[in-house]
Amino acid sequence: MTSIDAPLTPESPEAPEAAARAFEAAAAFEDPALPTPPAELHGPVLAWFDRHARDLPWRRPEAGAWGVMVSEFMLQQTPVVRVLPVYEQWLARWPRPADLAADAPGEAVRAWGRLGYPRRALRLHAAAVAIKERHGGEVPSDHGQLLSLPGIGEYTAAAVASFAYGQRHAVLDTNVRRVFARAATGVQYPPNATTAAERRLARALLPADETTASRWAAASMELGALVCTAKNEDCGRCPISGQCAWRLSGKPAHDGPPRRGQTYAGTDRQVRGRLLAVLRESKDPVAQAVLDTVWDEPVQRARALDGLVADGLVEPLDDGYYRLPVA
Known part of the structure; x- marks a missing residue:
């Protein structure tokens, strides 16, 4: 597949x-x-x-x-x-x-x-x-x-x-x-x-x-x-x-x-999915504070976001905002 x-x-x-x-x-x-x-x-x-x-x-x-x-x-x-x-x-x-x-x-x-x-x-x-x-x-x-x-x-x-x-x-x-x-x-x-x-x-x-x-x-x-x-x-x-x-x-x-x-519930995959959902639904960059609301556990949330950045799925900006990759 x-x-x-x-x-x-x-x-x-x-x-x-x-x-x-x-x-x-x-x-x-x-x-x-x-x-x-x-x-x-x-x-x-x-x-x-x-x-x-x-x-x-x-x-x-x-x-x-x-x-x-x-x-x-x-x-x-x-x-x-x-x-x-x-x-x-x-x-x-x-x-x-x-x-x-x-x-x-x-x-x-x-x-x-x-x-x-x-x-x-x-x-x-x-x-x-x-x-x-x-x-x-x-x-x-x-x-x-x-x-x-x-x-x-x-x-x-x-x-x-x-x-x-x-x-x-x-x-x-x-x-x-x-x-x-x-x-x-x-x-x-x-x-x-x-x-x-x-x-x-x-x-x-x-x-x-x-x-x-x-x-x-x-x-x-x-x-x-x-x-x-x-x-x-x-x-x-x-x-x-x-x-x-x-x-x-x-x-x-x-x-x-x-x-x-x-399994899916409670995994990093679920957190990544929620973070990406917020970014997909916004045409504009999304503030870190908004992304912080999608998952209560801060360490897991940060790990998931870092993983998305490392995979090239999310692009961090200098002002604390994030967006989907443009290039």
Whole structure:
């Protein structure tokens, strides 16, 4: 959902050592021995996708490569339902990379609203500037050139190349990794961080044909988002339940550390969010005294504000005022 990808990938569960061992065993070679031939997975998943894929704006032809890139930045750690309104407003305001590049980075942060992880907005702005300066304002189709853009990691580069340009790349987000963990390796959850073994497995499962490979990337991602979910998986609706190694082995339970959701209340993230909300809502610089009212604990509040400044999300002025960055 990954530069930006590493710290900002969608949440993934803590994984047991057994899961990592299973991935290494199933994908020890570039062409691992799989319990089910890949073609027996491709057909059912692609047919299911044709019937059940959501009509999302970044999947429409008119979205173009820029629309796909914007969606990939926004969807990292953020549900589709929250992304949709911000995405549409963003593309209406900045329909091309050059439009965003011409605006101040603080305006990107302002428009990001409450999507969370606002450094993504700065990185998307930096990518737009690079696209304008290096690529004539067009999102490059070359995977290597995509990787060279600010804020673009392996996941995002592969996703844009695949979804926007129909290229053959293994696109590994949390949803895809979970589908592959269950269907191919028989474990409930993938390792915490993407492993080399997972990448080998993903390449082994990738259809040879470019067009089919691009559809497979989208289809396996959608299957993980809608059916093979982290909780309450719906095996009755799954097109490959009959081939799923995890289901066929009796759905063994996760045997690693307990999976805990991320807390928010009372954290520095919450304080940062409140400070940014005040700054986003003001077109003028905001006084320190105003920011002091958003959180009672002064040490935590100061730490959060210092962190925003260090991250380039907030710009301090000499007179004790703060604003979103203008350059």
